[in-house]
Amino acid sequence: xxxxxxxxxxxxxxxxxxPIDVTPSFKHKAYTALKNxxxxxxxxxxxxxxRLDERKLAQDFGISRTPVxxxxxxxxxxxxxxxxxxxxxYVVRKTKREVIEMITAWAALESMAARLITQTATDDEIxxxxxxxxxxxxxxxxxxxxxYSDVNIEFHQTIIRLSRNEVLIDLAENLFTHMRMIRRTxxxxxxxxDRSIRDHMNIIEALEARATDRAEELVRDHALGLAExxxxxxxxxx
Amino acid sequence: xxxxxxxxxxxxxxxxxxPIDVTPSFKHKAYTALKNxxxxxxxxxxxxxxRLDERKLAQDFGISRTPVxxxxxxxxxxxxxxxxxxxxxYVVRKTKREVIEMITAWAALESMAARLITQTATDDEIxxxxxxxxxxxxxxxxxxxxxYSDVNIEFHQTIIRLSRNEVLIDLAENLFTHMRMIRRTxxxxxxxxDRSIRDHMNIIEALEARATDRAEELVRDHALGLAExxxxxxxxxx
DNA sequence: GTCTGGCATATTGTATACCAGTCATGAGTA
DNA sequence: TACTCATGACTGGTATACAATATGCCAGAC
Numbered sequence: 327x328x329x330x331x332x333x334x335x336x337x338x339x340x341x342x343x344x345p346i347d348v349t350p351s352f353k354h355k356a357y358t359a360l361k362n363x364x365x366x367x368x369x370x371x372x373x374x375x376x377r378l379d380e381r382k383l384a385q386d387f388g389i390s391r392t393p394v395x396x397x398x399x400x401x402x403x404x405x406x407x408x409x410x411x412x413x414x415x416y417v418v419r420k421t422k423r424e425v426i427e428m429i430t431a432w433a434a435l436e437s438m439a440a441r442l443i444t445q446t447a448t449d450d451e452i453x454x455x456x457x458x459x460x461x462x463x464x465x466x467x468x469x470x471x472x473x474y475s476d477v478n479i480e481f482h483q484t485i486i487r488l489s490r491n492e493v494l495i496d497l498a499e500n501l502f503t504h505m506r507m508i509r510r511t512x513x514x515x516x517x518x519x520d521r522s523i524r525d526h527m528n529i530i531e532a533l534e535a536r537a538t539d540r541a542e543e544l545v546r547d548h549a550l551g552l553a554e555x556x557x558x559x560x561x562x563x564x
Numbered sequence: 565x566x567x568x569x570x571x572x573x574x575x576x577x578x579x580x581x582x583p584i585d586v587t588p589s590f591k592h593k594a595y596t597a598l599k600n601x602x603x604x605x606x607x608x609x610x611x612x613x614x615r616l617d618e619r620k621l622a623q624d625f626g627i628s629r630t631p632v633x634x635x636x637x638x639x640x641x642x643x644x645x646x647x648x649x650x651x652x653x654y655v656v657r658k659t660k661r662e663v664i665e666m667i668t669a670w671a672a673l674e675s676m677a678a679r680l681i682t683q684t685a686t687d688d689e690i691x692x693x694x695x696x697x698x699x700x701x702x703x704x705x706x707x708x709x710x711x712y713s714d715v716n717i718e719f720h721q722t723i724i725r726l727s728r729n730e731v732l733i734d735l736a737e738n739l740f741t742h743m744r745m746i747r748r749t750x751x752x753x754x755x756x757x758d759r760s761i762r763d764h765m766n767i768i769e770a771l772e773a774r775a776t777d778r779a780e781e782l783v784r785d786h787a788l789g790l791a792e793x794x795x796x797x798x799x800x801x802x
Numbered sequence: 803g804t805c806t807g808g809c810a811t812a813t814t815g816t817a818t819a820c821c822a823g824t825c826a827t828g829a830g831t832a
Numbered sequence: 833t834a835c836t837c838a839t840g841a842c843t844g845g846t847a848t849a850c851a852a853t854a855t856g857c858c859a860g861a862c
Contacts (some may be wrong), residue, residue, distance in 0.1 A: 351649070351845070353637075356819050380814070390847045395814085396637050403638055411589070412853045427731040430676065434732070438672030438784075493665040494672070497735055546676075590816070618844070628817040633844085648825045650843055 352389045355486075357397035359387065364406050365507055369417050370563070376417040380409065404500055422563035426509060426553045432501045433549030436482060439489035439498075440529065440545040444538040447488045452533045457483060459526065473555060475509055485545070508563075518555065581735065582686060590627045595635035602644050603745055607655050607739065607802070614655040616645065642738055660801035663746060664791045670739045671787030676778040677727035677736075681771055685726045690771045693722060697764065713747055719764060723783070746801075763789075 360383070364524065369376060384391045398415055401407045409415045420428070444454065458481055479502065486498045525548040532541035556563075599619070607614060618636065622629045630640040638655055639645045647653045658666070681690065696719055717740065724736045770779035794801075 353845080383735045389816095392848090395843095396634065399637055401633055402639055403641060410813080410854095412812085413855085414813065424731070427729045429737060430680070430729055431673070431731040432858055434676030435669065438668065442613060442668070491665045491668055493662070493669040493739075501731075558723075617842095619842095622817095629844095630816055634815095647844075649824090649845070652843065677825090 350386075352393035353396045356383075356387055356389065356393045357400055360394075360397050360401060361406065361503075364401070364417055365503060367417065367507075369419055370508055373419075377414045378417065380415065382463055389523075396504070405504070420504065420508065422556065422560055425504075425560070425563060426556055428501050429549055429556065432482075432505070432555070433546050434496060435494050435498045435501070436485055436549060437542045437546035439486045439491065439494055440533065440541040441538050442489040442491060442505040443485065443533055444536045444541050446490060448531070449534070451488050452530065455481065455488075455530050455533070458484070459523065478522065479506065479509070521551075522548075577599065588629035590625075593635045594621075594625055594627065594631045595638055598632075598635050598658060599741075600646065602639070603741060605655065605745075607657055608746060612655075615652045616655065618653065626723065643742070645796055658742065658746065658801070662792055663801060664799070665744075666739050666742055667787060667791040667794065670720075670736060671784050671791070672741070673732050673736045673739070674723055674787060675722045675780045675784035677729070677732055678771065679776055679781040680727040680729060680732075681723065682774045682776040682779050684728060685771070687772070689726050690768065693719065693726075693768050693771070695720070697761065702769055716760065717744065717747070723767075759789075760786075 341507075367376070367473055379395050380391050380400070384394045387394065398407060398409065402415075405420075406418055407415050408418050458477055483498070483502055486495055489495070492545050525544065529541060529544045529548065598616075605614070616636070618629050618632050622632045625632065635645065636645060640647050640653075643655050644656055646656050696715055704754070721740055724733055727733070763782065765780045767779060767786065770782055
């Protein structure tokens with residue numbers, strides 16, 4: 327189900343048309359729509375089970391159950407829903423432990439990405455990271471939390487991307503999506519934002535200096551710090 | 565997809581029947597059978613495309629296309645096959661670059677696992693790692709490559725497992741399965757085995773000493789060493 | 803009044819029919 | 833001989849019908 331870009335031939339002629347990603351299969355559309363719907367759901371607000379009805383969804387989308395089922399199967403393998411035979415399909419709520427495990431795995435992936443960046447990224451690419459926080463450095467710090475949170479996530483996602491390692495990117499993408507779902511309630515308390523920005527700046531400096539081990543360590547500890555924070559204060563999970 | 569046992573009532577009378585394990589959905593069976601078949605295929609021997617026919621497989625399994633398709637969809641999301649609409653479903657051969665990326669991601673996951681082990685595993689668990697190489701330490705080193713390769717993979721898989729982090733375990737499992745497919749042709753040249761065993765012993769010692777940073781570093785560099793080896797010598801990929 | 807057993811209903815699992823592209827083939831033509 | 837192109841078999845995508853089973857309701861027994 328990857329929309330991975332085909333590697334360009336080094337002899338490719340000028341037009342360089344992007345390999346237009348025409349994936350109009352109902353299955354894929356249903357997958358995207360469902361995933362967006364689930365992510366936008368704010369499922370941690372309530373504790374009631376959230377059930378998804380295949381047939382109703384198929385009707386709403388105006389398609390048959392088959393592509394909906396295939397989309398559901400994928401979402402299940404990605405940990406977003408859980409299918410109970412002859413009972414229903416339920417949206418999954420991660421436990422605190424699972425969230426911590428995800429953050430830990432993310433720490434592993436992103437710290438490796440940082441390592442790779444110091445070895446292969448261009449100066450311009452690294453400079454791009456600094457620009458992301460421009461609006462926060464001068465003028466008032468952080469407009470409001472939501473905006474910061476967006477930049478925050480984009481920062482980390484960019485680090486992963488700059489690694490140019492598709493496997494890392496894919497694995498982290500999934501974790502990030504789960505993160506986004508609990509972001510509203512978990513991450514981004516006011517007092518963490520300051521510390522977070524300082525961490526980010528230190529990370530950028532280490533990357534610019536091509537300090538491989540230090541960049542790796544800073545990124546890892548930054549993420550593990552979040553895990554610890556969740557461990558301590560996120561009792562509303564579970 | 566869990567066959568988790570229900571908690572037994574403390575007042576349960578004698579019969580104590582186990583909760584009959586009925587998890588044999590055709591979909592899951594087809595998935596397992598297909599995955600085993602693909603892994604056992606030695607796909608890197610030839611360069612010809614290997615096509616899988618939904619209808620034929622369904623016939624061979626004695627079931628309909630639907631569960632076969634659902635199994636295929638999962639295998640596709642895991643990167644084992646690639647479905648081309650109206651053309652066929654093909655077994656995926658990883659390129660050298662992809663293999664290196666997988667090894668790099670694996671290095672990230674396993675080095676984090678090592679870190680966690682130094683903090684949470686018991687001495688007994690770590691001692692278990694040493695036992696795995698007992699037959700190789702005294703007596704002749706490595707009976708033959710295949711046997712060593714099995715122990716090798718089991719060693720790394722055990723490290724991941726000892727982290728007690730389900731997310732790490734799941735992500736690594738997939739990578740390992742892909743590794744196993746190229747193991748026959750890629751990893752385990754004779755001269756690497758010596759170096760490898762020494763690395764493993766150093767890793768075990770670091771874990772035993774609870775030397776967090778050192779264990780992480782050793783595990784990471786061991787894996788990245790393999791990546792480098794593949795980069796240099798595995799031209800038969802691609 | 804409480805409990806048991808069966809039935810109606812709801813929901814996913816599986817099978818099958820049909821559809822729309824793709825590609826190999828081979829007849830036909832220059 | 834070489835090339836074009838129509839044709840039909842083949843393949844995955846989709847829709848729908850059928851099967852299996854979990855749950856809730858209700859009648860009837862005790």
